[in-house]
Amino acid sequence: xxxxxxxxxxxxxxxxxxxxxxxxxxxxxxxxxxxxxxxxxxxxxxxxxxxxxxxxxxxxxxxxxxxxxxxxxxxxxxxxxxx
Amino acid sequence: xxxxxxxxxxxxxxxxxxxxxxxxxxxxxxxxxxxxxxxxxxxxxxxxxxxxxxxxxxxxxxxxxxxxxxxxxxxxxxxxxxxxxxxxxxxxxxxxxxxxxxxxxxxxxxxxxxxxxxxxxxxxxxxxxxxxxxxxxxxxxxxxxxxxxxxxxxxxxx
Numbered sequence: 049x050x051x052x053x054x055x056x057x058x059x060x061x062x063x064x065x066x067x068x069x070x071x072x073x074x075x076x077x078x079x080x081x082x083x084x085x086x087x088x089x090x091x092x093x094x095x096x097x098x099x100x101x102x103x104x105x106x107x108x109x110x111x112x113x114x115x116x117x118x119x120x121x122x123x124x125x126x127x128x129x130x131x
Numbered sequence: 132x133x134x135x136x137x138x139x140x141x142x143x144x145x146x147x148x149x150x151x152x153x154x155x156x157x158x159x160x161x162x163x164x165x166x167x168x169x170x171x172x173x174x175x176x177x178x179x180x181x182x183x184x185x186x187x188x189x190x191x192x193x194x195x196x197x198x199x200x201x202x203x204x205x206x207x208x209x210x211x212x213x214x215x216x217x218x219x220x221x222x223x224x225x226x227x228x229x230x231x232x233x234x235x236x237x238x239x240x241x242x243x244x245x246x247x248x249x250x251x252x253x254x255x256x257x258x259x260x261x262x263x264x265x266x267x268x269x270x271x272x273x274x275x276x277x278x279x280x281x282x283x284x285x286x287x288x289x
Contacts, residue, residue, distance in 0.1 A: 100165045100170065103157065103166050104170050107177050111177035111181070116275060116278055119184065119278050119279050
């Protein structure tokens, strides 16, 4: 019963985090939203009985991608301009 | 790219040893628990990338040379292929597990149905995990380091 509730709640949270990543004007906040989406996705992999993929997703998706995005944002501008 | 504030530097300096030990644990137990060379290597490379982001690329480039990283990454690949070729030499086929059953390094065969995991098993598989782990640590950290170096040269042109 609890597991089915988590199976419903987690994909909704992933979609919410992805929407935040698209809508944020502050690009550092958008990078953190991408990291949160990746961490929730690794939790979903763990619930679906794939701990191997969950460890790889948490290491590469949540940490290394965020580091590369933060380096790229520090070399350019932080705020997104209005289109 | 310059470094961040003193709070970030101190906290990442405290967290770095724990992340490294956890990643090395994942690599060393790759034949018993979920994970292995790639997963543990990605965790250790994440810790190194955290140090790089918090301390800045100039501090890191003074201590780590890009050429040494390239040499270490090639060493990991050469160790992997050399272990596979040793299987051809000592045994019969490529990738033959020649260490299992010899009761030496990683060579113990566990009893059938024993519940507790023994780390001294697996034959040549843990050694291949170490080789893949070295290659993944150095390769992923090298990617982030080259990215930070490219952003620094762009800053200098401005």
